Amino acid sequence: MxxxxxxxxxxxxxxxxxxxxxxxxxxxxxxxxxxxxxxxxxxxxxxxxxxxxxxxxxxxxxxxxxxxxxxxxxxxxxxxxxxxxxxxxxxxxxxxxxxxxxxxxxxxxxxxxxxxxxxxxxxxxxxxxxxxxxxxPHLPSLPGQADYAGDLRHVAHYRRPQAYAGRRVVVVGAGNSAVQVAYELAMHARTTLATREPVRFLPQRIRGRDLHHWLHVTGADRLPRSAVTRLIRHAAVLDTGRYRDALASGALPRQEMFTAFTPDGVRWRDGTTEKVDAVIFATGxxxxxxxxxxxxxxxxxxxxxxxxxxxxxxxxxxxxxxxxxxxxxxxxxxxxxxxxxxxxxxxxxxxxxxxxxxxxxxxxx
Missing domain, CATH: 3.50.50.60 (FAD/NAD(P)-binding domain)
Structure with a gap:
């Protein structure tokens, strides 16, 4: 040039x-x-x-x-x-x-x-x-999705939990945004986190220091993708313990990802259907x-x-x-x-x- x-x-x-x-x-x-x-x-x-x-x-x-x-x-x-x-x-x-x-x-x-x-x-x-x-925002396409009459959106278009008070909500995803949004929604609405695999966690603090301190001093923050994926093979949620506890206690229920939409809800993996008012995809x-x-x-x-x-x-x-x-x-x-x-x-x-x-x-x- x-x-x-x-x-x-x-x-x-x-x-x-x-x-x-x-x-x-x-x-x-x-x-x-x-x-x-x-x-x-x-x-x-x-x-x-x-x-x-x-x-x-x-x-x-x-x-x-x-x-x-x-x-x-x-x-x-x-x-x-x-x-x-x-x-x-x-x-x-x-x-x-x-x-x-x-x-x-x-x-x-x-x-x-x-x-x-x-x-x-x-x-x-x-x-x-x-x-x-x-x-x-990436919104996956599932069977029956076009006929679903509820509130369907990506987390990019979600703002606050109060708008969902008293409603039945499913949040899709196993990353930071999915877990954070589902956790706060669970305080206002009947909320389920839907994931394909169990949620995995990384501790926010290690030996009294934030994880990013260790990423900085070890140089891990600069590692290329190939090296990181060898160390961490799955998406993980940064957590002080509150999200893990919420899932373990059932305060934030988790189910395997539903297989399809119905006109007024979702069909779960076991074949049961449920009426759901809103589905929020936190899918990247x-x-x-x-x-x-x-x-x-x-x-x-x-x-x-x-x-x-x-x-x-x-x-x-x-x-x-x-x-x-x-x-x-x-x-x-x-x-x-x-x-x-x-x-x-x-x-x-x-x-x-x-x-x-x-x-x-x-x-x-």
Missing amino acids: RPSNDPLIVIGAGQSGLAAARAALTAGLRPIVLHAGAEPVGSWPDYYDSLTLFSPARYSSLPGLPFGGDPDRYPHRDEVVAYLRRCARVLDAEIRNRTRVVAVHGRADGGYLVRTDTGDEIPAAGVIAATGSFGR YRPDLDYLSPLGVDRNAPRQVGGVSTTHAGLAYLGLEFQRSFASNTLRGVGRDAAHVMNAVVAQLRGESSRPAARPPDAGR
């Missing part, structure tokens, strides 16, 4: 986009950040009301700006929103809010043309796709990358190594799950990934490298 006076475009202004913009400024670039939302805080305002970080404040900062306050507390969702606002205020970068990117096209000279819903067409030397995955997310389809990018598994595209020079990703490590799509890890991908992209933009990242034969996408 030849040197260009066109800007580097960062798509998304959540934690990944802000980390990317800072890394670009550090590298001597002047990025333009395009963000679909009303302010540069990503999707955090849209998470459920009770959400708190799984990591203490001391391990939850982006580069250049400590979280502040008690370093051992677990910041609430609204604290994260306020923190990202501060990050954006001190960032000397152009951020255009309410500007959704609808398509990215390649140009004959090797650069890109970024089209937005405001009608702009912005020439770009390079593109950082930092839109994460919250905008694309997929990369939100539809705007890259003109480039032929696989939106489910973009071809990349460590976040650097193996198919397009000057294109990189931030916020993908396990992009480089266990912490890649978190506040505590995305800054490291941003520095890594920016080094590669800057080299391409400055003509020091004309090729996308080399792709080893056994590299994961």
Whole structure:
């Protein structure tokens, strides 16, 4: 890729986009950040009301700006929103809010043309796709689902338990969000956690220190996916003991995943049916990358190594799950990934490298 006076475009202004913009400024670039939302805080305002970080404040900062306050507390969702606002205020970068990117096209000279819903067409030397995955919740399809007349939603669209008071609710999933939401719902509604396998737990504290202390001092937070999956073969819920106790005592009942929907409920594995008012799927997310389809990018598994595209020079990703490590799509890890991908992209933009990242034969996408 030849040197260009066109800007580097960062798509998304959540934690990944802000980390990317800072890394670009550090590298001597002047990025333009395009963000679909009303302010540069990503999707955090849209998470459920009770959400708190799984990591203490001391391990939850982006580069250049400590979280502040008690370093051992677990910041609430609204604290994260306020923190990202501060990050954006001190960032000397152009951020255009309410500007959704609808398509990215390649140009004959090797650069890109970024089209937005405001009608702009912005020439770009390079593109950082930092839109994460919250905008694309994954909702499985089960038999009878289309005929179910109850309240069916993904946890991305759940806010608070009071709206379900006195109702019969099933929460689907065995991860952190599923267990947390089911636990708080159980205090207001007749709630069951539906999972394919028993819920597994990781202790929140070990020898009096938060788990993230040990991940930090041992370097486990930086391990690649292949190493982590050898150590932890199943999803696990961080727990101080309250969730495990709730499941063990029956305060939060668990059943094997139902096999189908009925018009007014679900059919359990043993063949019995039950009327259910609401089903909430906490079944994860997929990369939100539809705007890259003109480039032929696989939106489910973009071809990349460590976040650097193996198919397009000057294109990189931030916020993908396990992009480089266990912490890649978190506040505590995305800054490291941003520095890594920016080094590669800057080299391409400055003509020091004309090729996308080399792709080893056994590299994961």
